Amino acid sequence: MLEYGYSPFWVIFGDGEKFIPSEILSTLTEKQIESVFNFERDRVFHRQLKESGFRPMVEQLLELDDKDRKIFRTIFDRFFPKKHQ
The missing domain is CATH 1.20.5 (Single alpha-helices involved in coiled-coils or other helix-helix interfaces)
Incomplete structure (x- = not known):
């Protein structure tokens, strides 16, 4: 899905940015992509935690x-x- 520009986080969880601009994606290493995925996952988790009242x-x-x-x-x-x- 990355080759089409889809954010792996959006594909898995249906939340966050849907696409990663191809010019940015082509400059990222696998480790950087993994880091972005982790940051995005944490951001969405914190938002869900806040919205749930928990x-x-x-x-x-x-x-x-x-x-x-x-x-x-x-x-x-x-x-x-x-x-x-």
């Missing part, structure tokens, strides 16, 4: 101490077995 909850989870994190993990594992791994 961002404050995730920020609170990041502040848990080890004991509370283990308790949360136990509860989470019961609700969603092996989905977080």
Whole structure:
């Protein structure tokens, strides 16, 4: 799909920029393309997190101490077995 100028991120997730200009694409290495893909994935994830209203909850989870994190993990594992791994 890259040879037609489609953004791999758009092809996989249906979000972000649909096309990468061919003059830019032809100058990028595979490593640079991978980096752009990672940045775009993170950008879309952060937007989805913000729009869903979960961002404050995730920020609170990041502040848990080890004991509370283990308790949360136990509860989470019961609700969603092996989905977080």
